[in-house]
Amino acid sequence: MVMALHTYEAAAEERLPGPVWDFFAGGSGTESMLTAGREALDRVQLRPRCMVDVSRCDPGTDLLGARLAAPLAVAPMAYHQLAHPEGEVASARGAGEAGALLTVSMFASRALEDIAAAASGPLWLQLYWLRRREVMRDLIRRAEAAGFRALVLTVDAPRVAYRPRDAANGFAVPPGVRAVNLSTEVMAASHGSRSGESALARHSREQFDASITWEDLAWLREVTSLPVVLKGVLTGEDAELAVKHGVSGLIVSNHGGRQLDFARSAPECLTEVVDAVGGSCPVILDGAIRHGADLAKALCMGADAVMLGRPALWGLAHSGDAGVAGVLRLLIDQFEEVMALMGAPTVADFGRSGIAYPVCGRLPS
Numbered sequence: 001m002v003m004a005l006h007t008y009e010a011a012a013e014e015r016l017p018g019p020v021w022d023f024f025a026g027g028s029g030t031e032s033m034l035t036a037g038r039e040a041l042d043r044v045q046l047r048p049r050c051m052v053d054v055s056r057c058d059p060g061t062d063l064l065g066a067r068l069a070a071p072l073a074v075a076p077m078a079y080h081q082l083a084h085p086e087g088e089v090a091s092a093r094g095a096g097e098a099g100a101l102l103t104v105s106m107f108a109s110r111a112l113e114d115i116a117a118a119a120s121g122p123l124w125l126q127l128y129w130l131r132r133r134e135v136m137r138d139l140i141r142r143a144e145a146a147g148f149r150a151l152v153l154t155v156d157a158p159r160v161a162y163r164p165r166d167a168a169n170g171f172a173v174p175p176g177v178r179a180v181n182l183s184t185e186v187m188a189a190s191h192g193s194r195s196g197e198s199a200l201a202r203h204s205r206e207q208f209d210a211s212i213t214w215e216d217l218a219w220l221r222e223v224t225s226l227p228v229v230l231k232g233v234l235t236g237e238d239a240e241l242a243v244k245h246g247v248s249g250l251i252v253s254n255h256g257g258r259q260l261d262f263a264r265s266a267p268e269c270l271t272e273v274v275d276a277v278g279g280s281c282p283v284i285l286d287g288a289i290r291h292g293a294d295l296a297k298a299l300c301m302g303a304d305a306v307m308l309g310r311p312a313l314w315g316l317a318h319s320g321d322a323g324v325a326g327v328l329r330l331l332i333d334q335f336e337e338v339m340a341l342m343g344a345p346t347v348a349d350f351g352r353s354g355i356a357y358p359v360c361g362r363l364p365s
């Protein structure tokens with residue numbers, strides 16, 4: 001039976017303890033960015049072509065050398081064990097079953113090697129830049145040995161932003177769930193709650209290196225031969241600098257509304273970044289993807305793929321690997337139908353002529 005996305009969401013909310021649900025669902029500051037991306041995507045209208053042979057539609061695509069069932073990846077999210085006891089191991093199984101890519105957070109709650117052993121699809125590893133570079137180096141070595149295909153450096157979080165729900169809950173990762181790929185020393189501060197403060201926000205101030213600049217990318221590129229993808233780029237200027245500094249891909253993202261409040265939403269930034277990059281590396285749209293039609297809209301605006309965040313956690317909380325696969329397949333099936341109805345039988349058939357914005361819309365054409 002095909003379940004609607006909101007059914008997974010409702011089941012997850014019912015199952016998870018309140019503070020965990022708030023950690024998943026919440027945003028930063030006034031939470032203005034929780035809805036901005038969705039509103040932007042809703043304003044984009046599809047322009048279908050007719051009388052095209054759509055008797056066979058193929059949603060498959062290649063992303064940095066990996067074959068995917070659709071231009072769809074799971075975004076990096078910390079602590080999957082908050083959603084399900086099997087954590088990232090179940091997510092890897094589910095993503096593999098659906099033919100999607102999984103990005104594993106630096107704050108994963110299962111060992112990289114166990115996740116890789118369970119995966120049948122491609123894996124990327126996400127990193128925050130820590131003050132202790134030897135910890136990053138160790139993690140990268142392990143990821144390389146376990147067969148991860150790329151590194152994702154998150155650049156929109158020199159520190160974790162103030163998130164009112166987590167602060168009100170004094171949110172801390174419960175005992176029994178740990179960022180097991182990081183040493184206890186690095187992680188100590190993320191446990192132990194205090195009311196009025198998020199332990200994760202405190203931890204990020206202690207452990208993240210907020211002094212890094214473009215020049216530091218050279219260190220990362222020396223340490224590894226894996227492709228480096230930057231997550232959280234929102235301007236053409238930064239996209240150009242990223243390409244100049246040798247990155248292999250960009251993720252246009254507002255961190256799911258969890259970092260800079262009052263920003264321009266990721267879908268609104270997409271064409272600017274795509275134009276700045278000029279085809280020299282893949283561009284991925286992240287945030288507020290909730291329907292297969294969003295994949296079509298992103299592709300029309302020039303993205304090569306999209307990343308899906310919270311819905312994957314809803315699937316995981318609902319039924320482990322089957323739930324993750326169910327959520328991903330739902331979006332892929334919806335996308336395949338949109339391909340047929342749009343007259344776009346392959347991913348390459350989507351272009352800017354496939355969309356329009358209402359006259360008063362704020363998105364660039």
Ligand SMILES: Cc1cc2nc3c(=O)[nH]c(=O)nc-3n(C[C@H](O)[C@H](O)[C@H](O)COP(=O)(O)O)c2cc1C
Nearest residue numbers: 024075076077078105154255256287288308309310
């Ligand atoms: C619970 C949770 C944990 C997250 N952890 C990370 C993380 O560890 N690293 C990271 O780069 N982004 C993290 N993100 C942001 C996601 O990668 C992604 O940008 C965001 O969830 C996309 O928006 P969506 O949830 O609307 O799809 C997290 C998001 C959530 C909801």
Ligand SMILES: CC(C)CC(=O)C(=O)O
Nearest residue numbers: 078107160200204255258
């Ligand atoms: C552990 C956190 C730093 C993970 C994160 O990026 C987030 O919660 O958005």
